[in-house]
Amino acid sequence: MSDSRIDVKKTYKLFIGGAFPRSESGRTYEVKDSKGNFIANPSLASRKDLRDAVVAARGAHGGWSGATAFNRGQILYRIAEMMEGRTAQFVDEIVALEGVTPSVAKKQVEEAIDLWVWYSGWCDKIGSIYGSTNAVSGSFYNFTIPEALGVVTVFAPAKPSLLGLVQSLAPVLAGGNTAIVIASEKYPLGAITLSEALGTSDLPGGVVNILTGSPAELAPWASSHMDIDGIDASGLSTAQEKDLRIAGADNLKRIFRFKEAKSPQRVLSFMENKTVWHPIGV
Amino acid sequence: MVTTAAALTDGSLASIKGFLKTLSPVDQVGADARAAMLATRSIKTASKKWAIDMAISMIDLTTLEGADTDGKVKAICNKAIRPDPTDPTVPHVGAICVYNDMVATARKHLDESGGGDIPVAAVSTAFPSGRASLEVKERDTKDAIADGATEIDMVIDRGAFLSGDLEKVYSEIVYIKSLCGDKAHLKVILETGELVTYDNVRKASFLAMAAGADFIKTSTGKVAPAATAPVVLVMLEAVRDFYEMTGVRIGVKPAGGIRTTKDAIKQLVLVKETAGEEWLNPGLFRIGASALLNDLLMQRQKLTSGHYGGANYVTLD
Numbered sequence: 001m002s003d004s005r006i007d008v009k010k011t012y013k014l015f016i017g018g019a020f021p022r023s024e025s026g027r028t029y030e031v032k033d034s035k036g037n038f039i040a041n042p043s044l045a046s047r048k049d050l051r052d053a054v055v056a057a058r059g060a061h062g063g064w065s066g067a068t069a070f071n072r073g074q075i076l077y078r079i080a081e082m083m084e085g086r087t088a089q090f091v092d093e094i095v096a097l098e099g100v101t102p103s104v105a106k107k108q109v110e111e112a113i114d115l116w117v118w119y120s121g122w123c124d125k126i127g128s129i130y131g132s133t134n135a136v137s138g139s140f141y142n143f144t145i146p147e148a149l150g151v152v153t154v155f156a157p158a159k160p161s162l163l164g165l166v167q168s169l170a171p172v173l174a175g176g177n178t179a180i181v182i183a184s185e186k187y188p189l190g191a192i193t194l195s196e197a198l199g200t201s202d203l204p205g206g207v208v209n210i211l212t213g214s215p216a217e218l219a220p221w222a223s224s225h226m227d228i229d230g231i232d233a234s235g236l237s238t239a240q241e242k243d244l245r246i247a248g249a250d251n252l253k254r255i256f257r258f259k260e261a262k263s264p265q266r267v268l269s270f271m272e273n274k275t276v277w278h279p280i281g282v
Numbered sequence: 283m284v285t286t287a288a289a290l291t292d293g294s295l296a297s298i299k300g301f302l303k304t305l306s307p308v309d310q311v312g313a314d315a316r317a318a319m320l321a322t323r324s325i326k327t328a329s330k331k332w333a334i335d336m337a338i339s340m341i342d343l344t345t346l347e348g349a350d351t352d353g354k355v356k357a358i359c360n361k362a363i364r365p366d367p368t369d370p371t372v373p374h375v376g377a378i379c380v381y382n383d384m385v386a387t388a389r390k391h392l393d394e395s396g397g398g399d400i401p402v403a404a405v406s407t408a409f410p411s412g413r414a415s416l417e418v419k420e421r422d423t424k425d426a427i428a429d430g431a432t433e434i435d436m437v438i439d440r441g442a443f444l445s446g447d448l449e450k451v452y453s454e455i456v457y458i459k460s461l462c463g464d465k466a467h468l469k470v471i472l473e474t475g476e477l478v479t480y481d482n483v484r485k486a487s488f489l490a491m492a493a494g495a496d497f498i499k500t501s502t503g504k505v506a507p508a509a510t511a512p513v514v515l516v517m518l519e520a521v522r523d524f525y526e527m528t529g530v531r532i533g534v535k536p537a538g539g540i541r542t543t544k545d546a547i548k549q550l551v552l553v554k555e556t557a558g559e560e561w562l563n564p565g566l567f568r569i570g571a572s573a574l575l576n577d578l579l580m581q582r583q584k585l586t587s588g589h590y591g592g593a594n595y596v597t598l599d
Contacts, residue, residue, distance in 0.1 A: 054590070054592075221589075224588070227590065
């Protein structure tokens with residue numbers, strides 16, 4: 001190969017409904033590495049892209065929440081497999097953006113991959129551990145079962161960029177929800193590469209939708225959107241979260257912030273308990 | 283022009299055939315490009331609100347399923363009268379479109395529920411294939427009119443059209459039109475998805491208009507592709523030209539595949555830019571749809587409330 005070869009640069013795009021479109025607005029913005037050098041021009045998603053993502057996520061919800069928990073677990077595990085093959089790419093991006101050493105970056109990637117495996121195991125256990133059989137005064141069986149909430153929007157912590165994203169996204173999916181991820185504005189490359197791994201993970205189109213751009217711009221629209229059921233606000237400032245809660249009050253949006261990376265409570269937060277009465281002896 | 287107009291209106295098949303031979307072929311690439319160009323127009327805020335209300339009032343709210351029941355038909359009648367129960371400023375739809383045996387149910391329910399001014403359209407003449415004898419088609423049409431349908435959506439015999447038997451197509455339309463008389467409007471479904479070329483669409487449009495159609499309609503909704511923008515463009519050009527020749531305005535009804543507000547607004551832009559503003563009313567332009575209405579309502583709610591709605595906030599049927 002001669003020195004004169006021109007690099008084939010990647011166009012950084014959104015991930016909506018299993019496809020990789022540009023922003024409908026045509027906007028992009030600059031991402032710089034930790035030293036301030038230009039590194040990429042990802043799409044700057046608009047509220048219309050958000051709305052399209054909600055339509056995709058809502059459309060995918062029936063299939064994903066209706067799939068067997070075991071099948072969802074297999075697919076989350078498959079995501080870990082697909083990420084493993086892209087470890088080097090994730091490491092390079094984290095090193096460039098966050099300015100950490102390769103070994104620190106590698107540790108973050110491995111933790112993120114292992115976290116998928118951890119949450120994949122929860123898919124078919126959450127119901128049996130947190131569901132219950134309730135004693136009632138009548139000839140009925142009475143069961144309570146946690147079920148998927150619906151469409152959840154994820155504002156993941158900016159740093160550590162990949163691990164923060166996975167610890168917000170994986171529990172949402174494990175509970176059977178479909179998700180819209182608003183990637184960190186400053187460190188979006190991990191989310192974009194993750195979308196490419198998700199695209200080859202047997203994950204049905206629309207179950208995860210990833211938007212790059214400005215969380216501050218999209219947050220109010222996400223919060224007032226009647227067809228988004230929950231928000232993981234871990235990546236927003238407390239001031240932004242306050243606005244989010246005001247805008248989401250009308251539609252009773254479930255808004256949470258989390259600290260622990262690994263907790264079944266993160267899965268349960270985006271589930272609703274359904275209680276079923278069944279007559280005994282019929 | 284006078285001779286052309288005569289060819290279209292003197293009722294003789296020979297002169298119409300002669301006229302169809304003089305039709306220039308459709309520039310397919312040009313039609314596609316023009317339709318695509320008009321689709322890029324951005325309609326926002328006040329114009330969008332106007333367009334949404336106009337589109338709602340143009341909808342032929344349709345249910346054409348083998349699984350239709352009285353209950354479902356009554357439900358869509360309720361929706362036709364008051365599309366958004368939470369907002370009385372939403373206009374009622376253009377018409378209800380149902381199968382023949384549901385006409386009586388729909389008419390009765392509309393009349394009893396304050397929808398007396400909403401017409402019922404019946405799909406007729408062995409819809410959707412049209413593969414039946416003329417006797418069957420006649421009975422089908424008479425039944426619908428007797429039950430209270432004031433709009434008849436008939437299908438043309440595409441097999442006859444494609445094999446060149448224009449006489450059969452023409453005479454059927456003329457005959458069904460005679461059954462409609464002054465009791466019902468006649469919409470002629472060309473089923474453009476089966477006509478293959480734009481040239482055929484143009485030809486079939488003129489044939490139907492000359493035979494007495496009050497409306498020309500793209501599709502049954504059972505065949506894909508249905509109401510694509512270029513096809514609607516070709517049909518709108520045909521009604522415009524027909525008006526210039528004869529002074530008679532024929533309506534257009536795209537049906538099938540129009541599911542979003544964006545699609546509907548694109549259709550309105552096509553109408554305005556091709557046929558003209560006179561066609562921007564439910565008397566001359568209708569949209570055959572079912573799912574579209576909910577999307578229009580959601581967009582309307584967005585304009586009113588400032589935030590995006592969801593399918594859980596509009597009625598299902």
